[in-house]
Amino acid sequence: MGQWRGPDGILVEAIILDDRPLLRVSCRVNGRTYLRGYCATVAELGEHGVDLAALVEDTQLDHL
Known part of the structure; x- marks a missing residue:
């Protein structure tokens, strides 16, 4: 899964x-x-105050 x-x-x-x-x-x-919520689609992220252009993939999972 991604972060x-x-x-x-x-x-x-x-x-x-x-x-x-x-x-x-x-x-x-x-x-x-704090949990803001769950989204079924990427389009719903904006309803939770998420700017898609500002997201950066978290690569820390690659080291597990």
């Missing part, structure tokens, strides 16, 4: 929830992570 990071602590993760592929949007604030 993308954006400004202001935004994290978008591709996950499987109840056998459905979803994008989980969370935000890190003052050392805590």
Whole structure:
């Protein structure tokens, strides 16, 4: 699965929830992570304050 990071602590993760592929949007604030919501499509990310142009793929997963 993939992860993308954006400004202001935004994290978008591709996950499987109840056998459905979803994008989980969370935000890190003052050392805590808060869930913003789930999206079924990339188009829905804007509803959670995500700017697609600002996302950068998180390559830390390659080292696991």
